[in-house]
Amino acid sequence: MTRAPSPPASWWRTAVVYQVYIRSFADADGDGMGDVAGIGARLPYLADLGVDAIWINPWYRSPQVDAGYDVADFRDIDPLFGTLAGAEGLIRDAHLAGLRVIVDVVPNHTSSEHAWFRAALAAAPGSPERARYLFRDGRGPGGDVPPNDWRSVFGGPAWTRVPDGQWYLHLFAPEQPDLDWSNPEVREEFLSVLEFWLRRGVDGFRVDVAHGLIKAPGLPDIGYHALPLGPHDVALPWHSDDHPHWNRAELHEVFRSWRALAARYGDAMFVAEAEVGPIERYADYVRPGELHSTFNFPFLKSPWDAAALREVIDRTVRVYGAAGAPPNWVLGNHDLTRVATRFADGDPARGLRRARAAALLMLGLPGGAYVYQGDELGIEEVVHFTPGERQDPIFLRSGGAVTGRDGCRVPLPWSGDEPPFWFSPPGAAAPWLRQPASWRAVTAERQLADPGSTLSLHRTALRVRRAHDGFRGEGFAWIDAPGEVLHFARGSAAVAVNLSDRPFPLPRGARVLVASAEPAGGAVPPDAAAWYEP
Ligand code: NOJ
Numbered sequence: 001m002t003r004a005p006s007p008p009a010s011w012w013r014t015a016v017v018y019q020v021y022i023r024s025f026a027d028a029d030g031d032g033m034g035d036v037a038g039i040g041a042r043l044p045y046l047a048d049l050g051v052d053a054i055w056i057n058p059w060y061r062s063p064q065v066d067a068g069y070d071v072a073d074f075r076d077i078d079p080l081f082g083t084l085a086g087a088e089g090l091i092r093d094a095h096l097a098g099l100r101v102i103v104d105v106v107p108n109h110t111s112s113e114h115a116w117f118r119a120a121l122a123a124a125p126g127s128p129e130r131a132r133y134l135f136r137d138g139r140g141p142g143g144d145v146p147p148n149d150w151r152s153v154f155g156g157p158a159w160t161r162v163p164d165g166q167w168y169l170h171l172f173a174p175e176q177p178d179l180d181w182s183n184p185e186v187r188e189e190f191l192s193v194l195e196f197w198l199r200r201g202v203d204g205f206r207v208d209v210a211h212g213l214i215k216a217p218g219l220p221d222i223g224y225h226a227l228p229l230g231p232h233d234v235a236l237p238w239h240s241d242d243h244p245h246w247n248r249a250e251l252h253e254v255f256r257s258w259r260a261l262a263a264r265y266g267d268a269m270f271v272a273e274a275e276v277g278p279i280e281r282y283a284d285y286v287r288p289g290e291l292h293s294t295f296n297f298p299f300l301k302s303p304w305d306a307a308a309l310r311e312v313i314d315r316t317v318r319v320y321g322a323a324g325a326p327p328n329w330v331l332g333n334h335d336l337t338r339v340a341t342r343f344a345d346g347d348p349a350r351g352l353r354r355a356r357a358a359a360l361l362m363l364g365l366p367g368g369a370y371v372y373q374g375d376e377l378g379i380e381e382v383v384h385f386t387p388g389e390r391q392d393p394i395f396l397r398s399g400g401a402v403t404g405r406d407g408c409r410v411p412l413p414w415s416g417d418e419p420p421f422w423f424s425p426p427g428a429a430a431p432w433l434r435q436p437a438s439w440r441a442v443t444a445e446r447q448l449a450d451p452g453s454t455l456s457l458h459r460t461a462l463r464v465r466r467a468h469d470g471f472r473g474e475g476f477a478w479i480d481a482p483g484e485v486l487h488f489a490r491g492s493a494a495v496a497v498n499l500s501d502r503p504f505p506l507p508r509g510a511r512v513l514v515a516s517a518e519p520a521g522g523a524v525p526p527d528a529a530a531w532y533e534p
Contacts, residue, residue: 012204012269012292012368013326014472015052016462017102019372021334022057022081023067023432024411030428032420034411036082040090042414043097045444049376049455050462053100055206055271057334059087060106063113065175066393067334067409069104069208070111074193091201100203102271107190108209109176117177125166132186133177134169134215135162149221150245155398169219171212171245173393181213187254191261198265210255210272210285210294214248247276255290271295271328271370279315286325293368296328300336304343304354306484306499313365313486317476320367326474327367331358332375338408341381352378353527356454356516357497360529361486363461364495366476371458374412377442378454381407382433389434410435415445460514464531468493468513471531497529507534 026038036059046054058068061076068078077087094101110117116132123129125137136147138161146159147167152174159167160174169178179186194205222244255270262268269292272285278298285294298312320327331339339358344351355378362369385406390396392404411431413421419435420428421443440446447453465471470493481487484500493513498504503523506512510532512519517528524530 010267011052011100012267012271013474014366014368015100016050016363016369016371016465017053017055017271018046018049018051018376019333019370020054020056021373021409022059024409024423025373026412026414027420027424027428027431030425031080032424032429032431033080034423035080036077036086036090040086040093043093043099046099047097049459050466051099051371053102053203054094055102055204055370056104058104058106058208063111063175065111066173067391069106070109070113070173070176071106072111072113073115074106075196088200095201101201102204102206102269103197103202104208105190105194105197105205106208107179107181108212109170109172109178112175112177120168120177121162125164128185130166131183132180134180134219135166136169136219138165138167148219148244149223150219151222152397154394155402169215171209173397178215179213181215181254182217187257191257194258194261198262198268202268204262204269204271204292207270207272207274207291209274210291211247211251211274211276212245213254214245214250216244216248220244247274247281252284252287252290255285259289259291269293279312279319283319283323283325286320286323288324293325293328295330295333295370299328299362300330300332304345304358304499306486309361309499310478310486317366327365328370329362329365329367330370330372331355331362332372332408333370334372334409335405336408338379338381339375340378344380348380350527351380352454353517356457357499357527357529359454359458360461360495360514360516360531361497363458363465364471364488364490364497364529364531366474366490372408374408374410376455376458377413377444377447379410379413379439379442382410382436383407384436385434391433406433409433413439413443415443416440457514457516461531464513470494470533493531493533495529495531496524498524498526501526506530506532510534 022034025034026042027034028037059077059081060071061073061078062068062070077084091101119129120133137143139145143165146157150158152158154172158171161167170176171178271293272291274285274294275297282294285291302308302312316327340351340355343354387400390406392406394402395404410433411423415422417440420431423431447455470491473491475491477489479487479489485504486497488495503525505523513531515530517525
């Protein structure tokens, strides 16, 4: 091992980014909800963990109908989380701790409480105020049929009627009206919002629903009537080549203007949430002069299956490489079932073994990686909620038919033996989502004291990743192995991930750098992974 050189020119090409779901990270003021000061107090934890950056989910003023993705003011912090001055202080403190800061930008929609939408409701049909959103007359006699057949991702029609009879579009909740990106005023506003945060020192943006901003002229029907409707509308065809509201070619001129702006602010980066089907389509978002990165949903949604993972890794390295972008890897976020539960097949111990191996797989691959808060503790999806405790609009809008995302959003267990495990200080209100009492066994404090814990595994892996020449480069090559083993070289190091039910012997003389389970007799156990020097 050699010492790390000075920071690479483009930090985001190889960065490990930790996702701070602010509502559930750390609560300093005792209201049961995470906040800016809570993040500040835990910066040493994040720096010691060894990540390069944090991505903070929306902290802007918001009625919190969709946990902050309904933004009422993009230039202020929600009082639930703190103040603008506090956020500026956090950005400075994070930088002092050696951490970059990525914030969310939510350009597809605003909150219905945003000043623009209030003005639109107060103004007449056809007014410039309405032209920032997608207001249309309805169909049918009296205009009481929605303007087209689009469905909300959260269930039900994508249109809501206002008292004067017009309808407005919302691809998500009715409290999240879609903006009209064919309106130059909308484009200018977002350039100004980006600049507002760049001036405050942020190092990048995660772009919410990046593939949804542009709608086809005339808002044509999708033709859902021809398809069987599932209980959850997201199963509908997001991915066709000419979809009226996903993945439209005109998106890219928006992103080119964003990239040009960010280039004026040093090395600021964008990572897009753009789930657009096969990985080959992702390349369009990371072409030179466009966004820097996109979340790799095909990897995130892959089953624990060697053939499936090998294929997605191959295609990712090829596709991002051809576009000149670093590959991206991610195993969890605030919208999906926790990785330890996804890979469990009903057996929590197996889920944890696989989640640990998957972490070494992800962090062992070339390019950038995203760690969702709590995954470094190996925590599981929480399923103990009564219907009255659930808060996700997906659950509420589907009348409970769709479970929703609360189970991966539960406040973190930091220390102590009972809830709230120092998520909040003593005497605080209960956490906004109830924590399992069993989390006493997995608090950060307990895991820090245990060299075999999942937290220690992450800390060791991140240390090796930073310090070792092999992992610092972008080199990647498969090494011969049985079909159920993912085995690849990273320059002078190598990674073996064993998805088979037999031990996988490492080459004679291998020096293990980090392992998700102790290699026995020089072999990686089933459902485990190791990094080694040959
Ligand atoms: C994607 C975000 O990750 C999700 O949490 C949110 O509900 C939707 N976009 C709508 O903004």
